[in-house]
Amino acid sequence: MATEILMPALSPTMTEGTLAKWMVKEGDSIVAGDIIAEIETDKATMELEAVDDGCIGKIIVAAGTEGVDVNVPIAILLEEGEDATAIAVSAASQRLTAENNSAKTTKVERVAVVERPATPKPVFDADEPELGPTTEITVREALRDAMAEEMRKDEAVFLMGEEVAEYQGAYKVSQGLLEEFSGKRVIDTPITEQGFAGLGVGAAFGNLKPIIEFMTFNFAMQAIDQIINSAAKTLYMSGGQMGCSIVFRGPNGAGSRVGAQHSQCYGAWYAHIPGHKVVAPWSGADAKGLMKAAIRDPNPVIVLENELMYGSKFDVPTSDEYVLPIGKAKIEREGTDVTITAFTIMVGKALEAAEQLGELGISAEVINLRSLRPLDTETIIKSVQKTNCCVSCEEGFPFSGIGAEISAQIMENAFDWLDAPVARVTGVDVPMPYAANLEKLALPQVEHIVEAAKAACYRDYATRKRK
Amino acid sequence: MAASKSATVKRSASKLKIKKTSKGSVAKGPSIDQQIQFYKQMLLIRRFEERAGQLYGMGLIGGFCHLYIGQEAVVVGLQGNVIDVDTLITSYRDHGHMLASDMDPKGVMAELTGRVDGYSRGKGGSMHMFSREKGFFGGHGIVGASVPIGTGLAFSHKYSEDGGVNFCYFGDGATNQGQVYESFNMAALWKLPVIYVIENNKYGMGTSIERASASTDLHRRGEAYGIPGKVIDGMDVAAVYTAGQEAVEYARGGKGPIILEMKTYRYRGHSMSDPAKYRSKEELAKMRGERDPIDRLRLKLLECKALDEEAFKDIDKGIKARVTEAAEFAQASPEPDPIELFTDVLRDVA
Numbered sequence: 001m002a003t004e005i006l007m008p009a010l011s012p013t014m015t016e017g018t019l020a021k022w023m024v025k026e027g028d029s030i031v032a033g034d035i036i037a038e039i040e041t042d043k044a045t046m047e048l049e050a051v052d053d054g055c056i057g058k059i060i061v062a063a064g065t066e067g068v069d070v071n072v073p074i075a076i077l078l079e080e081g082e083d084a085t086a087i088a089v090s091a092a093s094q095r096l097t098a099e100n101n102s103a104k105t106t107k108v109e110r111v112a113v114v115e116r117p118a119t120p121k122p123v124f125d126a127d128e129p130e131l132g133p134t135t136e137i138t139v140r141e142a143l144r145d146a147m148a149e150e151m152r153k154d155e156a157v158f159l160m161g162e163e164v165a166e167y168q169g170a171y172k173v174s175q176g177l178l179e180e181f182s183g184k185r186v187i188d189t190p191i192t193e194q195g196f197a198g199l200g201v202g203a204a205f206g207n208l209k210p211i212i213e214f215m216t217f218n219f220a221m222q223a224i225d226q227i228i229n230s231a232a233k234t235l236y237m238s239g240g241q242m243g244c245s246i247v248f249r250g251p252n253g254a255g256s257r258v259g260a261q262h263s264q265c266y267g268a269w270y271a272h273i274p275g276h277k278v279v280a281p282w283s284g285a286d287a288k289g290l291m292k293a294a295i296r297d298p299n300p301v302i303v304l305e306n307e308l309m310y311g312s313k314f315d316v317p318t319s320d321e322y323v324l325p326i327g328k329a330k331i332e333r334e335g336t337d338v339t340i341t342a343f344t345i346m347v348g349k350a351l352e353a354a355e356q357l358g359e360l361g362i363s364a365e366v367i368n369l370r371s372l373r374p375l376d377t378e379t380i381i382k383s384v385q386k387t388n389c390c391v392s393c394e395e396g397f398p399f400s401g402i403g404a405e406i407s408a409q410i411m412e413n414a415f416d417w418l419d420a421p422v423a424r425v426t427g428v429d430v431p432m433p434y435a436a437n438l439e440k441l442a443l444p445q446v447e448h449i450v451e452a453a454k455a456a457c458y459r460d461y462a463t464r465k466r467k
Numbered sequence: 468m469a470a471s472k473s474a475t476v477k478r479s480a481s482k483l484k485i486k487k488t489s490k491g492s493v494a495k496g497p498s499i500d501q502q503i504q505f506y507k508q509m510l511l512i513r514r515f516e517e518r519a520g521q522l523y524g525m526g527l528i529g530g531f532c533h534l535y536i537g538q539e540a541v542v543v544g545l546q547g548n549v550i551d552v553d554t555l556i557t558s559y560r561d562h563g564h565m566l567a568s569d570m571d572p573k574g575v576m577a578e579l580t581g582r583v584d585g586y587s588r589g590k591g592g593s594m595h596m597f598s599r600e601k602g603f604f605g606g607h608g609i610v611g612a613s614v615p616i617g618t619g620l621a622f623s624h625k626y627s628e629d630g631g632v633n634f635c636y637f638g639d640g641a642t643n644q645g646q647v648y649e650s651f652n653m654a655a656l657w658k659l660p661v662i663y664v665i666e667n668n669k670y671g672m673g674t675s676i677e678r679a680s681a682s683t684d685l686h687r688r689g690e691a692y693g694i695p696g697k698v699i700d701g702m703d704v705a706a707v708y709t710a711g712q713e714a715v716e717y718a719r720g721g722k723g724p725i726i727l728e729m730k731t732y733r734y735r736g737h738s739m740s741d742p743a744k745y746r747s748k749e750e751l752a753k754m755r756g757e758r759d760p761i762d763r764l765r766l767k768l769l770e771c772k773a774l775d776e777e778a779f780k781d782i783d784k785g786i787k788a789r790v791t792e793a794a795e796f797a798q799a800s801p802e803p804d805p806i807e808l809f810t811d812v813l814r815d816v817a
Contacts, residue, residue: 006524006525008523008525009523009524009525009526010740011740012530012531012739012740044740044741045742047742070526071525116805116808117805117808117809120809158626184626189653190652190653190656192653194649195618195649195650195653196615196649197615198612198615198618198619198646199615199653200619201615201619202604202615202616202618202619202620202623203619203620203622203626204619206554206622206623206624207623208622208623208626225609226612226615229612230609230616234595234597234605235812236590236811236812237606238586238587238590238591238596238605239587240811241586241587241598242599242604243814276813277813296816296817297816298814298816
């Protein structure tokens with residue numbers, strides 16, 4: 001049967017091209033793989049290979065023709081022994097092609113009005129679990145206990161990172177784990193972030209549950225391709241086959257006098273990405289409950305700890321079933337005049353600010369976000385509907401930060417309730433300086449939150465601007 | 468695992484060389500029956516890829532599409548050595564690896580056309596396909612990134628003591644990525660059961676290996692870590708199979724990673740839009756004419772009278788039918804439902 005040779009698409013963006021040159025003429029016999037023509041695409045001049053054996057019955061589009069649409073017949077290929085009468089068949093199909101082309105135009109118009117399906121709203125029915133009996137321990141110990149409990153429970157859980165085993169953790173978070181779980185499950189790595197992050201992803205694909213510690217999240221930038229392209233995206237790209245249950249954890253945020261490369265909050269960076277979860281514990285209970293939830297979660301979870309908080313003491317539940325729902329914020333202090341949102345170390349500063357505001361007669365509600373992705377927009381919106389104003393706090397840079405997202409969410413969902421613009425208290429938009437005085441100026445302090453809250457409540461116009 | 472008991476190998480240079488096929492080694496080379504199977508598998512990949520190229524030309528396959536034509540012997544020969552628990556991972560020139568892993572050509576082609584019956588439900592495309600069931604772990608689009616992941620799969624084999632080995636394929640282009648060496652180091656340090664297969668087709672996209680690599684002996688790239696390496700004629704499926712037998716014996720035996728450099732060649736451009744002007748027509752014609760893995764095996768099987776012309780015709784016919792069926796299936800399968808836009812982003816918490 002005669003077959004049509006169609007104008008091929010030879011690049012991802014090609015819709016038409018020039019038929020530069022025919023390398024065969026009518027009557028020539030060809031075999032699959034022979035170069036039959038040269039075609040200029042939007043990128044290069046390509047050789048067109050024959051895909052079938054046969055004889056060129058007719059050349060439809062002459063050499064030198066520009067603007068030949070993709071999929072238009074350019075020649076007729078006859079089977080060996082077939083005569084030219086078979087060519088008549090193709091006249092009909094040419095018409096068909098013309099119809100197809102006009103159909104293409106209509107299709108484009110139709111596509112333009114197709115509605116996107118609505119973004120599904122996350123549902124959290126989990127309640128805040130009871131604390132139960134507690135004991136006073138540090139955040140460092142709470143994180144360690146969470147890992148130890150989950151490792152006892154599940155053989156597939158292991159901890160890997162620089163200095164996690166024999167050194168007992170660069171920040172002593174993994175103290176005692178090597179002794180309890182042996183070198184098989186508590187593994188010192190070479191200094192090779194991209195390598196061990198990728199290895200962790202592979203181990204997770206192999207049904208293990210790795211906890212990958214970065215000595216600090218600053219070093220995870222070396223591994224961010226593995227965290228995002230390999231861990232977060234593969235479930236989607238595999239149509240749901242390739243679950244990746246992995247925890248990437250370590251200290252995040254401003255350090256103390258360590259300069260710009262070791263002092264930065266990555267909350268907004270990771271929260272930007274679909275396909276994983278991002279949590280940022282503040283209290284010891286947060287640390288334990290969120291770490292356990294992260295390890296049990298079937299998805300990649302980024303746990304942003306805070307170096308300066310490791311030694312802080314809190315009452316922490318002793319139960320080994322204290323697991324916090326990821327995606328749920330906690331109202332740490334109820335109030336009626338202004339909503340203050342914060343995560344990790346900034347929660348403490350926000351609570352301090354709320355105390356001071358109380359002395360001024362301003363009742364502040366402090367929301368500990370706990371999770372940055374998913375973000376508990378519902379809790380924030382409900383609070384703003386009560387207080388009619390909001391101050392967002394974070395250590396990170398202001399541009400495209402968590403505060404920018406919260407501000408947009410409030411505008412989209414609670415615009416009519418707002419009595420004042422949403423205020424952002426953030427780190428200053430500069431790389432972190434080393435000098436003690438400059439470093440302090442670069443970081444958001446309690447007084448900045450107080451001033452911003454007063455301004456939001458129209459208590460002091462003069463301090464509306466940050467000094 | 469009994470095999471892991473023999474894991475005490477001294478790291479002296481002489482011990483690092485793999486023994487030649489001789490008494491004492493299990494490597495025997497493929498039987499005639501196995502070679503007939505190899506022929507069928509290679510031909511399936513070739514015909515499948517030709518058809519994929521054709522569907523791309525018709526606009527039915529979009530984006531980037533990297534064809535494996537010319538390199539078939541590498542994955543087919545090595546896959547002859549796998550057992551059920553083994554895992555395979557590769558980069559983006561991955562269609563051949565999927566077919567050699569016994570994945571269904573219909574599902575692979577339907578993924579290429581972006582349809583719901585594709586292995587990734589149309590959401591991955593040519594470079595991102597997976598089959599847990601068949602031990603195929605992708606299909607990865609970032610050059611070099613699959614190497615630590617494959618090393619991690621090997622880690623999970625060792626951790627769970629399942630006796631499995633990871634076959635970690637990457638191209639000559641990837642051998643200049645830092646994370647490849649980070650992986651070599653950890654794999655050697657922890658004696659992970661991984662076979663690093665460097666498919667050296669001489670060009671990283673359009674840059675020849677001589678213009679990209681200070682040292683072109685890629686099998687020696689593991690020397691600094693004590694990883695043995697071997698060069699193999701990747702256009703000879705029997706040689707590939709035999710090298711694979713030796714490598715599997717080594718890696719499964721608890722001795723750690725090993726590198727196989729497969730000298731191979733791709734006939735088509737890097738991707739569909741590459742006119743391949745950086746190499747001569749003579750070079751391509753010579754490889755195709757003299758080294759083609761399918762033609763060579765065909766000749767061999769004819770010479771030893773394992774198959775006659777009639778039998779080859781039947782094989783051709785059967786494979787053509789399978790590929791046609793796959794192409795038709797891939798066009799008939801519907802596009803994913805719009806709601807699929809939002810599925811598979813996260814798994815539900817149990």
